[in-house]
Ligand SMILES: [Ca+2]
Ligand SMILES: [Ca+2]
């Protein structure tokens with residue numbers, strides 16, 4: 001170890017001789033000054049709020065950035081020396097070697113050996129100058145979240161030397177004391193022999209949004225077996241109300257045909273094709289996937305996903321996971337519904353909640369319906385917002401509002417986007433009637449238009465009628481609803497298209513209940529907000 005340190009020292013002297021200019025300053029619009037210990041930025045290209053704790057410096061590696069260390073592209077990253085000199089200004093939990101609170105006194109790896117030496121020789125000048133931390137790595141994010149309504153959150157942890165696959169270590173993660181196994185699973189399915197630090201990214205479920213909105217998030221990373229697998233964190237970065245284009249990397253892999261494949265750290269799943277292929281969009285960095293199928297034991301794979309941006313990538317080998325599944329009894333995957341916000345769906349029927357939670361993860365819940373009474377009827381303006389979210393999810397393209405607003409009764413940007421993408425009209429040339437309620441056949445028709453808009457070349461609202469045959473070729477007519485005679489002729493194709501694709505169900509007795517009826521005091525058969533959202537969620541799941 002002393003020998004290693006001396007070699008490192010020599011290497012450092014050599015590096016200093018070659019590069020006498022000192023540390024390399026780097027700053028950018030989405031991360032701020034890389035050398036800053038804590039940074040908080042509003043309205044970056046990535047998110048409404050970005051908070052970072054810990055400098056971006058590959059664990060105090062002075063020349064890392066100059067040498068090309070860029071964890072955000074994950075391109076051509078190289079290993080760094082260890083242990084490293086401590087910087088007392090580095091925020092707690094970052095740039096220090098940890099072995100966790102259950103440490104048994106043994107070491108599994110080099111980091112563990114360094115930590116052991118520090119514990120055994122507390123007076124040793126050299127050990128004292130290096131960076132170690134006792135117990136769990138506790139990283140505290142303190143930030144101003146005022147005025148922000150949390151719609152989604154992405155937590156990025158730049159991790160180093162997590163080696164659960166080599167040493168059978170078991171990492172745990174909590175957020176403000178609440179168990180976060182959807183982050184821990186990532187740390188437990190990678191093997192960072194190197195050591196090279198890489199970003200891992202986890203989409204935070206809505207049950208944690210109140211914690212995110214509180215302005216204080218304590219991330220605790222611990223190891224449960226005490227095996228002495230040393231680990232470190234370069235920095236953590238929180239993106240609140242992030243944009244989908246932070247997923248600038250992608251990868252494709254192979255597994256059992258029809259298997260369910262999930263991107264770890266997220267609840268996002270895809271179904272492997274008939275030939276076993278699958279593709280994900282991912283945040284650049286260290287990623288992992290889980291493949292599972294009834295009658296098979298689940299399997300995991302991990303690898304580096306590099307950004308599509310910033311470089312030719314010729315020097316990087318693209319990760320192409322291959323997950324063979326053995327026949328047998330697999331274990332259940334994480335049930336993400338347990339991390340769903342109860343508050344967000346307080347005013348929804350219990351049968352709708354699991355799919356609403358999926359909708360939230362897919363970004364399909366518009367702002368105007370966040371926290372709203374979802375059992376209430378949906379207005380035309382709200383429905384326009386649902387349609388825009390569906391369009392953006394299916395197309396991967398943000399919708400833009402129409403440049404000149406033709407309506408005198410609304411300036412709602414979601415209405416103007418829905419109008420611009422051509423999936424809704426006004427009630428007249430100058431009125432939209434934003435508060436008018438809609439019925440179920442109108443809802444089915446309007447969401448079907450989003451699908452037509454994206455799948456029938458040349459389709460517009462005005463030419464809808466002439467696409468009748470082309471559209472009918474896209475689905476097989478299912479059994480008729482018992483109240484088929486009640487469904488308006490212009491709505492039938494859409495209603496049955498949605499029924500054929502499992503997007504709408506009957507309301508009982510095989511009836512679709514297409515339009516408004518009055519029953520004494522009550523008016524029935526308005527489309528409710530949750531019904532509209534579930535149609536949108538199923539459209540993405542079944543047709544996206
Ligand atoms: Ca540092
Ligand atoms: Ca390790």
Ligand SMILES: [Ca+2]
Nearest residue numbers: 055057095234
């Ligand atoms: Ca750092």
